[in-house]
Amino acid sequence: MIQLFHLFKNFGPSIALGDLNLRINEGEFVFVTGPSGAGKTTLLRLIFGAEIPTRGHILINGVNLSRISRLKLDLLRRKIGFVFQDFKLLPKKTVFENVALALEVTGEHPSFIRKRTHQTLKLVGLAEKEKAYPLQLSGGEQQRVAIARAIVKDPLILLADEPTGNLDSDLTKDIMILFRSIHLKGTTVVIATHSRELLEDTAQRTVFLHNGRIVGKK
Amino acid sequence: MRVRLLPYLFKQALSNILSNRVVHAIGLGTMVVSLLIFGTFLLLFVNLNAWIQGWGHSMSMSVYLNDDISVAQRAEITSFIGNLAEAEIKRFISKDAALRDLRSVLGSQAGVLEGLSDNPLPASFEVAFTDMDGRGTDLKGIKQALQDMDGVEEVQYSEEWLHRFEGLMNIIRLVGIVIGGLLCLGILFIVTNTIKLTIYSRREEIEILKLVGATDWFVKIPYLFEGMIQGILSGVFALVILYLGYFLISTKKMYFLGLAGLDFVFIPYQYTLLIILISVSLGLLGCFIAVGRFFDI
Numbered sequence: 250m251i252q253l254f255h256l257f258k259n260f261g262p263s264i265a266l267g268d269l270n271l272r273i274n275e276g277e278f279v280f281v282t283g284p285s286g287a288g289k290t291t292l293l294r295l296i297f298g299a300e301i302p303t304r305g306h307i308l309i310n311g312v313n314l315s316r317i318s319r320l321k322l323d324l325l326r327r328k329i330g331f332v333f334q335d336f337k338l339l340p341k342k343t344v345f346e347n348v349a350l351a352l353e354v355t356g357e358h359p360s361f362i363r364k365r366t367h368q369t370l371k372l373v374g375l376a377e378k379e380k381a382y383p384l385q386l387s388g389g390e391q392q393r394v395a396i397a398r399a400i401v402k403d404p405l406i407l408l409a410d411e412p413t414g415n416l417d418s419d420l421t422k423d424i425m426i427l428f429r430s431i432h433l434k435g436t437t438v439v440i441a442t443h444s445r446e447l448l449e450d451t452a453q454r455t456v457f458l459h460n461g462r463i464v465g466k467k
Numbered sequence: 468m469r470v471r472l473l474p475y476l477f478k479q480a481l482s483n484i485l486s487n488r489v490v491h492a493i494g495l496g497t498m499v500v501s502l503l504i505f506g507t508f509l510l511l512f513v514n515l516n517a518w519i520q521g522w523g524h525s526m527s528m529s530v531y532l533n534d535d536i537s538v539a540q541r542a543e544i545t546s547f548i549g550n551l552a553e554a555e556i557k558r559f560i561s562k563d564a565a566l567r568d569l570r571s572v573l574g575s576q577a578g579v580l581e582g583l584s585d586n587p588l589p590a591s592f593e594v595a596f597t598d599m600d601g602r603g604t605d606l607k608g609i610k611q612a613l614q615d616m617d618g619v620e621e622v623q624y625s626e627e628w629l630h631r632f633e634g635l636m637n638i639i640r641l642v643g644i645v646i647g648g649l650l651c652l653g654i655l656f657i658v659t660n661t662i663k664l665t666i667y668s669r670r671e672e673i674e675i676l677k678l679v680g681a682t683d684w685f686v687k688i689p690y691l692f693e694g695m696i697q698g699i700l701s702g703v704f705a706l707v708i709l710y711l712g713y714f715l716i717s718t719k720k721m722y723f724l725g726l727a728g729l730d731f732v733f734i735p736y737q738y739t740l741l742i743i744l745i746s747v748s749l750g751l752l753g754c755f756i757a758v759g760r761f762f763d764i
Binding site for chain 1: 471472475486671672674675676677678679680681682683685
C-alpha cells in the first residue's frame, strides 16, 4: 500500500508538488495523468525514494521513507520496479545482462537469475533478442527490455513513467496488455502518462495532476 | 552483503579494468615507477648498511708502544687485550718489522729511509675485533683504557670513518623516510584519481545499479578490488624490475671507495612483502577515498 500525506516537493523556488494526499491500495492499478510539468515524474520518483520530499510523508507498506536508512531504502527498492521514461538501459550490456542486473544486485543464485531472466524476456516477447545490445533494438523493444528489468524481480509495486511515450498505437496496446498481465498477478501498478489514448478505454482509477496538485480523480 | 556475490563483484572489477585499460595502465605504470624508486632506495640502503656492518666486523686497532717499554708492561697490555671478549691480538709488529713493512710499501722510493740514523717507528700490537656490530663495542673506552696504560704511546683505529658512515646512514635513513612518505602520497593521489576516472566513466551504470536496489557496498566493492589488484600488480611489477636490475648489477663485483670487492645483495623478503603491503594498502585507501563521495543517488 502506498500512502502520501501532505506531500510537498520544491525544486528551488518552483513548487513541483503541493500538499498531495493520496492512498493507493495493494494490488490496485492507477493512472496518474496531467500535462507536462504537472508533477507526474516527481511523484513517481518520490514514491521510489529517488527524491526526498520537502515536507510530508510517504509510506510504503507502512514504512516511512523519510525515516529509513540508506540500506533499508536500497532493500525496499528491490520490491519496487521502475520503468523509466528514457529506459535507462546500459548500452554496453546485452539485453539479457540488462535484465539480469536487477536480480544480480539481490545476490540470487546464478542459475535462478538465468532461468528467471529467460522467462521474463520470453514474457515480454524478447527471447530471441537476449544477446542483442540495446542500441540494436527499436524504441518499442527497448521499452520492453526496461519493463522486463522492472518485473524480473516480481515487484510488489510497479511504477512506470510514460511507458508508451515513444510508441505507436499497436505497440502501446501490447505494452498495456503486458502491464495488465503483471497487475493480474497481484502487483500494484502506477503508470504516469499524458496519453489520452491510454486513458480513454480504461476503467482504472485515474488521478489528475495540475501544477503539482491533485485536481481530479476518476 | 552475501559472500556468494564476491566472485561476481571480482569479475565486475576485472571487467572494469579491461574496459578502462588505458586509464589503469597509466595509473599502474606511474605506481610501478614510484615503487621502483622506493625499492631502489631500499636496495641501496640495505647494501650500504651491510657494507658498513662488514667493515665494523673487520675493525682493527693499532696499539703503538713506547721504545722503552718493559717486559712487564708489555705483558700487562697483552693480558688486557686478551681479557677483552671481542678482541684478539692479530700480530705483534716489532720496530724492525714496522720498518720492513714501510720499506715494502714505499717500494722503489724506499731510498728515502736510507738516511735515517735511528728507526723512528714504534713497535705495535695489531688488534682485531671479532663478533662486533660496530656499535655495541665500546671502542672509545678500550682506546682510552689502553692509552692510560704504561708503555703505550698511541692507539689508533678507524673510528672517524665508522662514525662518518653511521652519520651518513642516519641521513640516508631520514631521506628514505621523507622520499618514501612523498612517494606514498603520490601513489595515493594516482590511485584515487584513477578510480575516480573509472567511476566517472561508469556513473550511468552506478545510477542504474542504485535504482534497481544495489546497496552501496555492492557498487563499492568492485572498485576496492580494482584498487587491490592495481596495488598487487604494481608491487609485483616493481619488484620484478628491481630484481632484474639487481641481477644485471650483481654480476659485476662492486668496488666502493677503493675498498675490497663488495657483495651486492637483494632486499630481504620482509622488505619485498613490505613493498607489496604498502602498494596494496595504498591501492585500497585510494579507492576508499575515491568511492566515498559518489553515492548520493
